[in-house]
Amino acid sequence: MKTKNLSLAAFFMFVLVAVFAGNKVEKVKVYGNCDMCKTRIEKAAKAVDGVASANRDKKTKMIDIAFDDSKTDVDKVEIAIAKAGHDTEMHKATDEAYSKLPSCCQYDRAKTETKMDGKMDMKMDHSKMH
């Protein structure tokens, strides 16, 4: 009976290792506004091969990404999100991808832009932009 319990315990250990091997959860910040953004971001993350689930909290802007680290990594997921038009701390969306977002989804990225090209010119003439 004792050996049976031991082998049972060993079996469960094996199952646990098999289930959790290669599975990682990472939390990263993704910029966006509304529920449409949330859906778009999660869809982009889940489209990456190896991603099991993605859940973004609208309030904290943090996305939980569960993925198989033998197949993908956070970098790849963040690049996919950036391609969908949303900035992450590590990967910025291109202006083109950003401009394709519906206007309600064009989150405030003034700060990140300043960081990106080092432009500190606040006297920019906005009338020329329209």
Ligand SMILES: [Cu+2]
């Ligand atoms: Cu949106």
